[in-house]
Amino acid sequence: MKIAVCIKLVPSIEGIITIKDPSIGVSEDDAKIGINAYDEVALEQAVQLKEKGVATEVITYTVSNRPKTESTLRAALARGADRAVLIEDDSLANADALNVARVLAKAIQEDEISMVFCGMEATDISGGQLPPMLAECLGWAQVSGVNELETDGSSFKAWRDVGTGTKALISGSGPVVFSCDKTLNKPRFIKLKDRRQAKKKPFETKTASDIGADVGEISVQYDNWSLPAKKAECKFIEGDAQTAVQELVRLLREEAKVI
Numbered sequence: 001m002k003i004a005v006c007i008k009l010v011p012s013i014e015g016i017i018t019i020k021d022p023s024i025g026v027s028e029d030d031a032k033i034g035i036n037a038y039d040e041v042a043l044e045q046a047v048q049l050k051e052k053g054v055a056t057e058v059i060t061y062t063v064s065n066r067p068k069t070e071s072t073l074r075a076a077l078a079r080g081a082d083r084a085v086l087i088e089d090d091s092l093a094n095a096d097a098l099n100v101a102r103v104l105a106k107a108i109q110e111d112e113i114s115m116v117f118c119g120m121e122a123t124d125i126s127g128g129q130l131p132p133m134l135a136e137c138l139g140w141a142q143v144s145g146v147n148e149l150e151t152d153g154s155s156f157k158a159w160r161d162v163g164t165g166t167k168a169l170i171s172g173s174g175p176v177v178f179s180c181d182k183t184l185n186k187p188r189f190i191k192l193k194d195r196r197q198a199k200k201k202p203f204e205t206k207t208a209s210d211i212g213a214d215v216g217e218i219s220v221q222y223d224n225w226s227l228p229a230k231k232a233e234c235k236f237i238e239g240d241a242q243t244a245v246q247e248l249v250r251l252l253r254e255e256a257k258v259i
Contacts (some may be wrong), residue, residue, distance in 0.1 A: 001153045003046040003055045004113040006104055006134070007062045007076055008036045009069060010124040017227070025225045026124075033066060035075060038119025040187040042180040045149065046117045047080030047188075054153045055115070061107050063087045063100050070203055077198035078190045084201070085111075089208040091215045097129040099215055104130075105137035106213040107206070114153070116177040120145050131179035142177040143170045147184050 011017055012032040020027035035043075046058045058081045062073055065088055073084050087103055095103075108116060116138075121128040128144075135142030148159035148167075155173045160181070162168045208215050235251070237244045252259045 001055050001114045002057045002059060002111060003049060004108050004111070004116045005039070005043045005046045005058060005060045005076070005081065006116065006118045006130070007039045007043070007060050007073065008119070008122045008124075009033050009062065009064050009066055009072055010036045010122055013037070013123055019225050019227060022224050022226060023222075025222060033068070033072060035072070036119050036122045036124075038121055038123070038180060038182060040079070040119075041182055041184050042117035042119050042178075043076055043079055043081060044185045044187040045178075045180060046115075048185065049151065049153075050080070050082075054151060057082045059111060059113070060084045061087070061104055063089075063092055063095070063103055065090065065093050070205070073203070074195070074198045075190060077201040077203070078194040079188060080194075082201065084203045086203070086205045087208060087211070087213075088205055089215070091208060094220050095215065096220045097127060098133050101130050101133035101137050103208055103211070103213040103215065104134055106211045108138065110211055114175050115151075116140075116175075118177065118179045120179045120181050128179070131177055135177040138175070138177065140175045140177055141172050142179070143172075144179045145181050146178050147181040149178065149184065 010033070011026050012034045015032040018027045019025065043060065046055065049055045050058050060073065060076045060081045062069070064086065069086060069088070073086065077084055085107055087107060092099065092103065116134065118131040118134065131144060132142055143158045143160065145160040146158045147161060150157045156176065157169060157171045158178065159167045159169055237247050239247070
């Protein structure tokens with residue numbers, strides 16, 4: 001059985017985010033671009049299933065026009081994926097989630113995939129739209145927000161949080177698309193030997209036309225990009241306890257106006 005993992009490249013949440021231009025967006029000169037954190041969890045789950053003998057091959061799929069994409073995606077190969085497929089096409093520069101899902105579905109269908117893992121959402125947009133759209137394009141079952149999974153490759157049991165400490169159990173059979181919550185597992189640390197081996201693994205770059213994908217006219221245009229407003233500076237109250245309490249009450253009443 002082959003498992004697909006869909007990967008999105010996003011600005012690292014640990015890096016410095018600056019706006020290049022209000023009409024362009026995040027400056028990639030300053031931001032470190034890496035694999036979406038939720039997708040790392042999805043990849044780890046796929047690799048674990050391969051190590052257990054449930055899967056024979058793990059293939060990653062990415063739609064991106066970012067510079068240095070191949071070198072960034074080699075990290076996915078270092079984490080245990082066997083092969084990487086990059087769909088790189090100018091027509092997809094501003095594609096919406098549905099068009100990306102259509103392209104990924106075409107690429108996945110070419111490789112006779114039986115199971116797909118995606119991150120629950122991307123840390124840049126946090127839309128969470130692609131996994132269910134991909135399942136619809138493939139005509140497969142889908143389970144979202146998975147944080148526990150049991151599968152033998154043909155049937156599965158998946159658990160997901162539904163609030164108030166309650167979990168829902170979804171069982172079924174493949175083919176299926178899973179979107180993974182961060183609590184599903186902990187991605188492994190990449191060793192130096194893994195990075196060296198990743199350089200020798202297959203890496204394919206294709207266009208939308210190469211896989212017969214019909215790219216629609218729907219695209220996303222952002223009118224304005226801006227960083228969140230800075231929070232007010234924190235005030236420190238000095239003095240003994242009684243004086244500090246009196247000053248705190250005064251500030252809450254006169255400045256914050258919450259009492």
